Amino acid sequence: MANFHNDQAEGLRRMLAGPRPRVFTFLSALPDEEKNAMLTNLGASLVRSGSDVLMLDARAAAGGIAAQLDAPRRASLLDVARQEGRMSELVQSMPQGFGVARLAHATVQARSQLEAAVQDDLLMRRLGQAFGTLAREHDIVVVDGELGVDDGFALPALAGGEIVVQVSNSAASIKAAYSMIKRLTSALGRRPISVVVSGVDERQAGVVHDNIAQVASRYLATRVELLGSVPADEHVGRAARLGRSVVEAFPLAGASLAFRKLAGRCSMADLAPAAGMRMAG
Template sequence: MTKLVADQADGLRRLLAHTPTRVIAVAGMGPGEDAAAATMNLGAALVHQGKDVLVLDEHGGTAAAICAAWAIDPLGDLADVADRRLSCEGAVARAGCGVGVLPAPLGDRHAEIDPRLLCRGGVVLIAAQIDAEGRLSALARMADELLLVLQPSAASITSAYAGIKRLHYAHGLKQLRFLVDGVAGAEEAQRITTNLANTGSRYLAVSLEAAGWVRADPHLADARRLRQTVVEAFPASPAAVDFRRVAVDMGGWPWRPAARAVRSVAAPPQGPRVDPPWVRATPAQRAAVA
């Protein structure tokens, strides 16, 4: 019996060793969009599922920096790992819930490292910044999925649509997912997601898929004051339940062909980087918005 259990455990380890790394870029689409908090909560919820989670934070040195929100201090950043001054584990700061955070300030050599090599078999969340021209960094463009965070207000939805339009023209955007944060309930969320998806399809030929929603919850502010996520501090709260539901759904998202980095930490260049499908539009889609 002992040998059977050992064989089964070894088989499970071998199976998990070949699990691909999922990379998701998370970005806010307007003033007041707390995409960093959404990234942190999704990371904590994924760890709760037993996932190994690494957050690459492009907000280093700003008020939205995730290390500051969690009150943790990294020993380095993504450039240190790319230049082999530090190992990933040596540079990462680890939150109390188990999420690893590595600052990835804009302007560093993001295109020269494949995030999939930093968290093999786990989930990499890129807390992405969108620049003034509506462009993503080279690092964020390596993601398998782009998840946009917006709020249910008219101003936020208008800003989100304008941002999606800029992303479309900047990158030939083909598809993305969005999360509505701060809704009153399922009915409001359904109305917003349906309207936004229809608008994107009709006017931009962009597939906008709802990733879910999170209810407005006063516990979010309490958790922030405690330097934790609501998933950690108040796991039974409505927002924590919603974040865990979205995290579970993320595991069922279909796998898309992964982008290749220009240079990885472990290997020399293997050819030009290929953008994933969500940043490529077909000729028909480009003609539809011309």
């Protein structure tokens, strides 16, 4: 099964060779609410910078980005792979300008089907093909991800994209983030991973990153890069209560400036060597 997962990741890199799309899978050492706020505002910032953005909810639990955005239930990638849905039914357009799709529905039945799919090579190939087709329709794919019991992704192809761990400056969050990086390294092998630091300024983010990077380099032989940071800013919550992104509602807020900078980093063609793996085969 490990070889199959590697084949899926390599297959994604071949299919997505070239400048588009970029696939970023975000894990988080913070509560769902904070992760979803970061993803929503990053997605909106990417759209405002001119990118065609897809947000993929790849979480098994109900706390993922699709539920947070109250996106209507449509066909999932798993439905398409099981030939119970159509590609045209996958994406729901959101007011923030990006589209939202689901890997699977957050139900007990869907979770059991997804777990069973991992043992079915044909179904997993269909799932990977459906994802590749969907990804090619967008410039950037932002994945709300999580690690499975085997420390890998439910969609193996995500291992071929860029992986980002959200962390804060609390000791518990830093410990949890390092644990995720250790699990990723165990499952995927040595590869670059990035962090985005929430709730701090750039200087503090640098300190958090340096702490994680030094330990990861020493004990895991893994390079950890700093993708960016977003300061604590009450405007984020105020914008959410208005049903808008902070970059739209309060464009001059500190968080808005940080999200625009983060979106710029994600859009840069030469980011891959520093923050993940280039999609070329």
